Amino acid sequence: MTKRNQVPDLTGVRRLGGSFRDPAGFLFFENDIPLRQVNPVYADNFKLLTGSGLYQELSDAGQLISHEIVPEHKGLDGKAWCVLRPKWLSFVSYxxxxxxxxxxxxxxxxxxxxxxxxxxxxxxxxxxxxxxxxxxxxxxxxxxxxxxxxxxxxxxxxxxxxxxxxxxxxxxxxxxxxxxxxxxxxxxxxxxxxxxxxxxxxxxxxxxxxxxxxxxxxxxxxxxxxxxxxxxxxxxxxxxxxxxxxxxxxxLKPRASKTTWEDYYSGSISGEGYLNEKAAVVEELIQLTNGITATDLGCNNGYFSRMLQQAGYRVIAIDSDVQAIDQLARANHQSPVNSLLTIVADISNPSPALGWRNSEDKQLIDRLEADTCLSLALWHHLYFQYNIPLADIAAFTASICRQFLIVEYVPVDDKKTQIISRGKEQLIPGYSREAFEKAVSVFFRIIEIRMLSEEKRIIYLLKRNT
Structure with a gap:
């Protein structure tokens, strides 16, 4: 039987669930710091990687994740040849x-x-x-x-x-x-x-x-x-x-097809007047927020995601429209500011935990938490198209929003709302400004309210209840 003083202290140490396939090593966390254990079987390859100059060449070019060697660390099982502390990435995608x-x-x-x-x-x-x-x-x-x-x-x-x-x-x-x-x-x-x-x-x-x-x-x-x-x-x-x-x-180029939302701001609604007014309001409200990370839910072409980026946030821009996201990814790749990541995802049906024992890929909701969230022209779609109650939408949004939420309420007499509510008239009584404010007040307090004259839409700046 192993003596008590021979048992290593594993407090705050856990192996990454999806890191088990390679005998050369694996990832684990120590006090929430990600570390990579390099096993003795990989020692010769690691010496060649570093000694040949390949590691330095690739890491300097930003092609291989950089790391530091943790001195005298024996790894999770005490058998490591060495332990690396890789650069931490704020968001993991698949x-x-x-x-x-x-x-x-x-x-x-x-x-x-x-x-x-x-x-x-x-x-x-x-x-x-x-x-x-x-x-x-x-x-x-x-x-x-x-x-x-x-x-x-x-x-x-x-x-x-x-x-x-x-x-x-x-x-x-x-x-x-x-x-x-x-x-x-x-x-x-x-x-x-x-x-x-x-x-x-x-x-x-x-x-x-x-x-x-x-x-x-x-x-x-x-x-x-x-x-x-x-x-x-x-x-x-x-x-x-x-x-x-x-x-x-x-x-190769992706097969082109017309999508519902790719020209939302240029062709599907009243256009430039509405967009200019909305942009001025959103920019003003962003200046009243603070934080490091931001998530733009239903980002469309990323017009407002870039506002968050320009304000200094690291941004996750999410939309289910693959073509709109692809266009944003191409434009974003040319930006000198590398702080915006595009994600194709359906918020109404987010990806679950996947892989062996559901431990290799984390579910999307667990990866989305951010200091500030942007949710423009989204809630009426979730409510009418997917029959998701306003209270549930508010609870979901609060679960990923640490501090500030900028959200747009689209009234029931809006042209877009009238289109998506056809055949769902029974839902209309539950959708109103009063019902919206009641739902968000469970989790947030209202800081600012801005009325958009062009479309009679309302943009709120909310802050999480403490």
């Missing part, structure tokens, strides 16, 4: 929450890292989309231990995973429907070549790259240990394959 452009950027990053690694005698042993996170709008590899020594006599073992997690879903989004990316929520292992080939149009067989990487490769997708097109390649040939894949991925 591939089913990304737009086409985000997955495309993550794919290009993966290939670029692999090319740089090969030049230093290393290679990616994993090419999982879950190994990528977004630091603001920029993708970064967070799995430091996914790089290993490159054996030129062996194929790139992660080739098939790259195709399943990046190439195949991007092709499906480009040729079929951009919403296919949300299928990642139940396709954790990605999109097989057989599945992609069955959905891609026949004309894609005339594209040499798609023919080789998808249609001819589909017979291999059912064999998890079979050969891949990269199987017998030398360094030079594998390098050409990676460059070819990069060109393919970078040239």
């Amino acid at each position: 591939p089913y929450e990304w737009s086409f452009f985000q997955l495309q950027q993550a794919a290009v990053l993966t290939l670029d890292i692999n090319l740089k690694a090969m030049a230093k005698g290393m290679i990616l042993k994993d090419a999982s989309a879950w190994n990528i996170q977004f630091d603001g709008c920029r993708p970064v590899l967070v799995d430091t231990l996914s790089l290993e020594r490159y054996d030129k006599s062996k194929p790139w073992v992660a080739y098939r995973q790259f195709c399943q997690h990046f190439l195949n879903p991007l092709l499906l989004a480009a040729y079929c429907d951009a919403t296919v990316l949300q299928e990642f929520i139940f396709r954790r292992e990605g999109f097989s070549a057989a599945y992609a080939a069955s959905r891609l149009p026949w004309r894609t067989r005339l594209n040499l790259g798609i023919l080789m990487h998808v249609h001819l490769n589909k017979r291999l997708s059912v064999n998890t240990s079979g050969s891949d097109p990269a199987a017998t390649f030398s360094f030079e040939k594998l390098e050409r394959v990676l460059l070819h894949l990069r060109g393919m991925v970078a040239s």
Whole structure:
């Protein structure tokens, strides 16, 4: 029996639920500080990663998460070769929450890292989309231990995973429907070549790259240990394959389609007058808030998300419209300020905890908490389209809002409300300004009220009750 004084003090220490697949190491938390344990089996690879200059090159470029080595730390089980303290990212997202452009950027990053690694005698042993996170709008590899020594006599073992997690879903989004990316929520292992080939149009067989990487490769997708097109390649040939894949991925564009909300502020409502008045009010109210993080629920094209960003917030911009989010992600990528992350998510049906024992991906609601929340032209949709009571909407919003809420009340006689309430007249008696204020007053107190003359809408600045 183990003596009491031999038992390590694990107070405040817990292993990350989803970090268990790689024998090289795992993530754990110590007093809420994230640490990565590096096991002895990875020692030689870690020495090569740092000694070759690859780690410094990738971290300096913002392509690999930076870390500090924690001196004399023995890890969670006392057997660590070393322990790293990686840079902390304020928000964790998953591939089913990304737009086409985000997955495309993550794919290009993966290939670029692999090319740089090969030049230093290393290679990616994993090419999982879950190994990528977004630091603001920029993708970064967070799995430091996914790089290993490159054996030129062996194929790139992660080739098939790259195709399943990046190439195949991007092709499906480009040729079929951009919403296919949300299928990642139940396709954790990605999109097989057989599945992609069955959905891609026949004309894609005339594209040499798609023919080789998808249609001819589909017979291999059912064999998890079979050969891949990269199987017998030398360094030079594998390098050409990676460059070819990069060109393919970078040239793809999402299949265009007209969506309900992508031109909400330019074409669907009264337009410039309303937008200008609303923008002035929201900007004024943002100046009355304070904090570090902000969430924009139903952000649409991100017009107001950028106001939060300009006010100094780190912003999570969320909308279910994949095309609107993709346009925002593209525009955001050009911004010199890297403090806005776009997320594709349906607030009325947020993603649950997923993965093994529901411990690998955290549910969306647990990740959304912010100092300030923006909720413009959203509540009437939740109420009439999804039959969610105002009290429930208020409770949900309060659960993710630490301090301030800027929220828009859209009256029942508004043109948009009249459209979405058709056939649901029985809900109208429960929807009023009085009912709205009663619902929010349970959790918030009213700080400011602004009436919009153009549309008779009302914008409130609320503060959480203490």
